[in-house]
Amino acid sequence: MRLHCLIVSLLLVIDFVPLDGQLLKEDLAPELRYLFEEDYDTWEAPAGIQKNYPYYLSGFDDDGRPIWVVEIGKWDIKSAVERGEEWEKIFTKYCNQWLYRVIQSVGLKSTEENTVKEAITIHDYEGFSLDQLNSAK
Structure with a gap:
């Protein structure tokens, strides 16, 4: 269940929180600063x-x-969780890496004249099933 909550939280953070270009760790909300502590x-x-x-x-x-x-x-989030704790850790790291990459990409086209402070995410739900949010955990 933790992993499912993480996925939903990541999607909500990116969709609704504007991100500053060329972000430093201290520029982020405290709950996102951990992203700068990993590889x-x-x-x-x-x-x-x-x-x-x-x-x-x-x-x-x-x-x-x-x-x-x-x-x-x-x-197939459900199968990632069902593969065990080690796989769940890898999958969580993969999701965190996506969030890190989104944050890092915000400043790529930023200029003095046009400071970019947001990212856009498109979630393609074709093939999605609510069953993916259910698990034995």
Whole structure:
């Protein structure tokens, strides 16, 4: 259940909280500062996770905001949780890495004339089932 709450929390944080470009740890809300304490910039998720839980930077809008797509309808969250505690930790790290990448991408197109302070996320729910939010945990 913790993992499911984490996923929902991450989606809500990105959708509703504007993020400052070129963010430093102290610029973030306290509950997000942990993202700067891990190796998310260099960590490579196992290929199976990348394939089965897709997200990607699609591009930038006219205002320079990064546009991220999360194909959440393809995410079999339930099976990630059911694979055990170690897999759940890896999956959680993968989700945190996505959030870290979104935050880092905010400033990529920022200029003195056009400070970018937001990211856009698109959640593709095609194929999503509410059954994914149920588990034995």
